[in-house]
Amino acid sequence: MRLTRRHLVGGLLIVLLLLALTSLGLGPVPISPARALAGLWGTGDREAVLILREVRLPRLLLALAIGAGLGAAGAALQALLRNPLADPGLTGVSATAALGAVLVFYLGAGSGYALALPLGGLAGALLGTLCLLGLAHRGASSFSLILAGVALGSLASAASSLVLSLVDNPYAAFEIVFWLMGSLADRSLTHAALAVPFTLAGVALLWRAAPALDTLALGEDIAASLGTDLPRLRTLVVAGAALAVGPGVAVAGLIGFVGLLVPHALRPVVGHRPSVLVPLSALGGAAVTLLADLVCRLLPAGGEPKLGVITALVGAPFLLVLLWRVRDSGL
Amino acid sequence: MSLLTLTALSARLGQRAVLEALSLSLQAGEVLGVVGPNGAGKSSLLRAIAGLLPLQHGEVRFAGQALSTLDRQARARALGYLPQNPQILWPLTVRELVALGRRPHAGLATAAADAAAIDAALEAFELTGFAARPARALSGGEQMRVHLARLHAGQHALLLVDEPTAALDPRAQLQVLTALRGLAAAGCGVLLVLHDLALAARYCDRLLVLADGHAVVCDSPAVALSDARLAAVFGVRGIWQQTAQNPRLLGITTLESA
Numbered sequence A: 001m002r003l004t005r006r007h008l009v010g011g012l013l014i015v016l017l018l019l020a021l022t023s024l025g026l027g028p029v030p031i032s033p034a035r036a037l038a039g040l041w042g043t044g045d046r047e048a049v050l051i052l053r054e055v056r057l058p059r060l061l062l063a064l065a066i067g068a069g070l071g072a073a074g075a076a077l078q079a080l081l082r083n084p085l086a087d088p089g090l091t092g093v094s095a096t097a098a099l100g101a102v103l104v105f106y107l108g109a110g111s112g113y114a115l116a117l118p119l120g121g122l123a124g125a126l127l128g129t130l131c132l133l134g135l136a137h138r139g140a141s142s143f144s145l146i147l148a149g150v151a152l153g154s155l156a157s158a159a160s161s162l163v164l165s166l167v168d169n170p171y172a173a174f175e176i177v178f179w180l181m182g183s184l185a186d187r188s189l190t191h192a193a194l195a196v197p198f199t200l201a202g203v204a205l206l207w208r209a210a211p212a213l214d215t216l217a218l219g220e221d222i223a224a225s226l227g228t229d230l231p232r233l234r235t236l237v238v239a240g241a242a243l244a245v246g247p248g249v250a251v252a253g254l255i256g257f258v259g260l261l262v263p264h265a266l267r268p269v270v271g272h273r274p275s276v277l278v279p280l281s282a283l284g285g286a287a288v289t290l291l292a293d294l295v296c297r298l299l300p301a302g303g304e305p306k307l308g309v310i311t312a313l314v315g316a317p318f319l320l321v322l323l324w325r326v327r328d329s330g331l
Numbered sequence B: 001m002s003l004l005t006l007t008a009l010s011a012r013l014g015q016r017a018v019l020e021a022l023s024l025s026l027q028a029g030e031v032l033g034v035v036g037p038n039g040a041g042k043s044s045l046l047r048a049i050a051g052l053l054p055l056q057h058g059e060v061r062f063a064g065q066a067l068s069t070l071d072r073q074a075r076a077r078a079l080g081y082l083p084q085n086p087q088i089l090w091p092l093t094v095r096e097l098v099a100l101g102r103r104p105h106a107g108l109a110t111a112a113a114d115a116a117a118i119d120a121a122l123e124a125f126e127l128t129g130f131a132a133r134p135a136r137a138l139s140g141g142e143q144m145r146v147h148l149a150r151l152h153a154g155q156h157a158l159l160l161v162d163e164p165t166a167a168l169d170p171r172a173q174l175q176v177l178t179a180l181r182g183l184a185a186a187g188c189g190v191l192l193v194l195h196d197l198a199l200a201a202r203y204c205d206r207l208l209v210l211a212d213g214h215a216v217v218c219d220s221p222a223v224a225l226s227d228a229r230l231a232a233v234f235g236v237r238g239i240w241q242q243t244a245q246n247p248r249l250l251g252i253t254t255l256e257s258a
Helices: A002-025 A033-041 A046-080 A093-107 A116-137 A142-166 A170-180 A189-225 A230-252 A258-270 A274-298 A307-325 B042-050 B072-078 B094-105 B111-124 B140-153 B170-185 B197-203 B227-234
Strands: B004-013 B016-026 B031-035 B057-062 B079-082 B158-162 B189-193 B206-211 B214-219 B236-241 B248-254
Touching: A002 A033, A002 A046, A002 A258, A002 A274, A033 A046, A046 A189, A046 A230, A046 A258, A046 A274, A093 A116, A093 A142, A093 A170, A093 A230, A116 A142, A116 A189, A116 A230, A142 A170, A142 A230, A189 A230, A189 A274, A189 B042, A189 B079, A189 B094, A258 A274, A258 A307, A274 A307, B004 B042, B016 B042, B016 B057, B016 B214, B031 B042, B031 B170, B031 B197, B042 B079, B042 B158, B042 B189, B072 B079, B072 B094, B079 B140, B094 B111, B094 B140, B111 B140, B140 B170, B158 B170, B170 B189, B170 B197, B197 B248, B206 B227, B214 B227, B227 B236
Parallel strands: B031 B189, B031 B206, B079 B158, B158 B189
Antiparallel strands: B004 B016, B004 B057, B206 B214, B236 B248
């Protein structure tokens, strides 16, 4: 068991490295690995430096951070709620982030200033997080927190739909819907700088919370008797999940299924302990998202398919197969 | 000095008073049984001591020190708690479950000390051969042994155990109670909620009889379960066997039966 786990960590890291190199090297303009690395470093020719630093590096960083955030948040929420259906979207923060972006779009601020959209999304994500933290601070149980998240999410989605229905220009509405589908195309280093620090801070919080989540295997009473501070743990996980997911939505739209799928795919190999599963799900989520983004970029299509569509298209059937094969999927 | 001293403990669940002015002391090495009808406050008493039910009045002292002054981790090291019908919410191996007992020692014990405590607990409860098995696949009696091994691995001075024999077959019930006596013999204080009066009388040094949140009596089983008390509190009659040393409670019957 332990050997398998170590192999898996090593394997995931190697896969991540290979995917990262592939991601940097591949694109409409063929760039050799050596030229790509030189370009990344800033010592290569101007074309390589420009493409690597302005186009491919932000995309790589966002895919890694957003994927890690989704994977870690999914694993931690599934443990906190003792529910295998828990998904990062349950916190409602994805929806409030989307609402923030939609509002910016509607108010027309997006046309004047390219970063208005992600900033609006970020504001939505942080507001949603603050709402949940306020509830957690009042001593809400894990289940009321998530019900609150679902309510918050529904409210934000309904508000987004309302705003969309108020848009008189159908083309603009279409553009928002398209943006919400989730994509990493045409994101700059500024986009990455907006989202990645928050996302990684969220992953760090979840990583920290993971060992205490182990005790929840025996229910909240025993966990408390083992010294777990449940209100603090709830706050850590909810805040961590919201931070790990919301800012990603703000810059890249909605990317589904990674948070639900990755922990399920890893459990048969590494077991169910959150202390192991949360960090590994971060690595796994990063790998899956990066791979899905590569698929988006490589598919020979007129327009690039949306990342969120690809993760759901591949993720949902994979989850079905997994459930089919692993009867005692646990939980 | 007593291991555990409760002074005038009162607690409420919503509007209902579940514990009223309850005082008690427990020595190291002693098994104190808590008996009483449903709703008497037995589980609430354990939860109040474990810090899971806020106290309205009164104080819990552990080895002379107010429990409320201990930090969370120190309290977790001092007290081991096992509720009624403990759940295992996701698949864990037997060893992983027992290892959870070491959480209160995180950052204080070396990995080697943790492993030694886990090994000792597995061996004490004859679980060494089961270590890699999924805990949820075991029988009810075996699972209860795993939970007790978790308490053993925690090296707590005081154990709060709620109805460990519920849902176990007769032989497994005796094994579990023998195991708890073994932990007491090794120096633990054990506060044990039981429904079965005959088992309580046989395995406990003293019995606390609770009714409506009040302590009716706390004494040796023969005194605590006197005919008058059994009739008044439980509405039953005891069937006793007279032995050379102490009378022994064999079972109970209805008040009406002669």
